[in-house]
Amino acid sequence: MQLESPPQPVGEKRLTFWALDWQSFKQIQQLLTERTHARFTYDDGTLEITMPLEEHERFARLIERFILILVVELGMKIKTMGSTTLDRKDLLKSAEPDNGYYIQNCALVADHKIDLEVDPAPDLVVEVDITSTDINKNRLYASMGVPEFWRFNGREWKILCLVDGAYVERDRSPTFPLIEKTDLYQFLEAALLDEVAAEIAFRQQVRQRI
Secondary structure, eight states, X not given: OOOOOOSOOOOXXXXXXXXXXXXXXXXXXXXHHTTOOOEEEEETTEEEEEEEOHHHHHXXXXXXXXXXXXXXXXXXXXXXXXXXXXXXXXXXXXXXXSEEEESTTHXXXXXXXOOTTTSOOOSEEEEXXXXXXXSOHHHHHHHTXXXXXXXXXXXXXXXXXXXTTEEEEESSOXXXXXXXXXXXXXXXXHHTTOHHHHHHHHHHHHHHHO
């Protein structure tokens, strides 16, 4: 990891339930969604409820800005899903990622509400997990067919690509092969001090490479 940072603070508060069936999960989700800003991840009986804190949200929003800059500067199309619930009842899996995007398949889904029984999974999903999680998110998103999964723990960016039903870590994103890992680290380091200046500098950097 290239970022210079102090010991990692708590980025999320988490509560985990075990041996919950799908109906019980959905009842809890509906009840708490009306009262909190919690996010819910369910994997075959295990429910994790996450309350993101400031450190988590800053990194999640800055990584999203990094992605949107790339999309605009590279002339790509995008459908941003944010933390939209991704339900796969047939797999007993559900997730509300920090960021989800359709990029390669944007044209297939741009004009309608997503239905994962018909539509493909998002092309790219991003999760920030600064504190540990009880959910095996690699297995979760691989089973849902997400082609590219980015994980960030406040220090390290992992680029995971789906190969034969499992994730393989790569040095570069297949969606943005122009970019190296150091680019994100440098962007985050700069943006934590001055978001506007970091964006201007990164846009210029991308334009020089095109």
